[in-house]
Amino acid sequence: MNLSQNDWTKQLEEDNNSVVLDVRTQNEVNGGIIPNAIHIDIYKGQGFIDELNKLDKSKNYYVYCRSGGRSGQACAVMNQLGFENAFNLSGGILEWKGDVIHQ
Template identity: 65%
Template sequence: MNLSQEEWVAQLEADENVVILDVRTEDEYNDGIIPEAINIDIHKGQEFISELEALDKNKKYYVYCRSGARSGKACEIMNEMGFEYAYNLEGGILGWDGEIVSP
């Protein structure tokens, strides 16, 4: 599900049992992240799928990338794998006006 930044932040703050997931490359991740994000690079193919399989499907995942395209794809993959709650940040970190920290 695609959410605007305002919707993404509001739901993230209201929800419990959440994980912020950054699907960019390690280099992009190291340039700065949304606080508390974990990194699983979507470009790693089967390794990406394997890392997703290890996650708790009962948690709610707030997913972002640079512009929103890769994270949108990641949410589709997660839905196909049985994740009920995967929310894509429209516009990605490029459109983010919240806090950005070093990982």
């Protein structure tokens, strides 16, 4: 499900069963990541699916990439794998107004 920046942020703040998932490349993550996000690169192919399968499917996942395209694909894959709640950040981190940490 695609959520606007405001809806994604508001829902995330009120969700005590949430996980933030960054699906960008390592180089992109090196430029900054949303605090407390876990990183799994969607370009890992089968490795991406293997990593997803290790996650708790009962959690609510807030997924983002650079602009919203890859995270939309990731949400679709997650739905196919049995994740019921995967929320795509429309506009991605490019339009993110919240905190970003540099690792």
